[in-house]
Amino acid sequence: MRKFIxxxxxxxxxxxGAWAVASPxxxxxxxxxxxxxxxxxxxxxxxxxxxxxxxxxxxxxxxxRQEAARRGQSDPMQGxxxxxxxxxxxxxxxxxxxxxxxxxxxxxxxxxPKRDGQPAKEIDWDVERTGLSSFRAVPKGENGxxxxxxxxxxxxxxxxxAAIDIPEPELxxx
Numbered sequence: 355m356r357k358f359i360x361x362x363x364x365x366x367x368x369x370x371g372a373w374a375v376a377s378p379x380x381x382x383x384x385x386x387x388x389x390x391x392x393x394x395x396x397x398x399x400x401x402x403x404x405x406x407x408x409x410x411x412x413x414x415x416x417x418x419r420q421e422a423a424r425r426g427q428s429d430p431m432q433g434x435x436x437x438x439x440x441x442x443x444x445x446x447x448x449x450x451x452x453x454x455x456x457x458x459x460x461x462x463x464x465x466x467p468k469r470d471g472q473p474a475k476e477i478d479w480d481v482e483r484t485g486l487s488s489f490r491a492v493p494k495g496e497n498g499x500x501x502x503x504x505x506x507x508x509x510x511x512x513x514x515x516a517a518i519d520i521p522e523p524e525l526x527x528x
Contacts, residue, residue, distance in 0.1 A: 374486075381400075382479055384396075384400070385400050385401075386479065388400065388457075389456065389457035389458075389461050390457075390461060397456055400512075401514065401515040402507075405514075406456075407447050409505075409517035410447050410517075411444065411447050414446075414447065415443060462477060463477040463501040477493045478493070478494045479491045480493075484505075486508070487508040488506060488507050488508070489506050490505050490519070491503065503518070504517075505517035505519060
């Protein structure tokens with residue numbers, strides 16, 4: 355009887371370890387599948403929209419402050435214009451970070467739609483563990499293309515998309 359308990363405990367530990375290691379990849383695949391199928395309910399359950407919007411707004415404000423400081427040194431009017439753009443951030447982010455917008459990001463890797471009329475190619479994502487309670491999903495870009503990285507945090511036994519790390523070239527496009 356004792357032998358079965360030990361074997362059972364070892365199996366449970368192995369399964370828990372396998373889940374801990376594999377769960378980020380499973381979470382990313384599930385989220386991308388929900389995006390492909392336009393499953394709004396699954397996207398809303400897997401994405402922490404308030405945290406995601408807050409993270410993106412903070413990054414954009416920081417980028418605008420840097421740009422305003424840079425432009426303000428050479429031309430005060432350009433610096434003032436960059437500061438005015440700060441007031442539009444909430445509306446822009448709230449209109450882009452929606453289930454539909456996130457579905458596009460998860461499939462194509464970009465928040466900004468292509469302007470050449472061509473359909474965007476679907477991208478692949480690499481998962482990078484950043485700790486026991488977080489991981490990043492980084493798109494595989496071609497020709498050094500910069501894509502937003504997705505930051506996930508643990509939510510009980512599952513994961514939630516909680517932030518996006520936007521590269522500077524992507525911010526400049528918006």
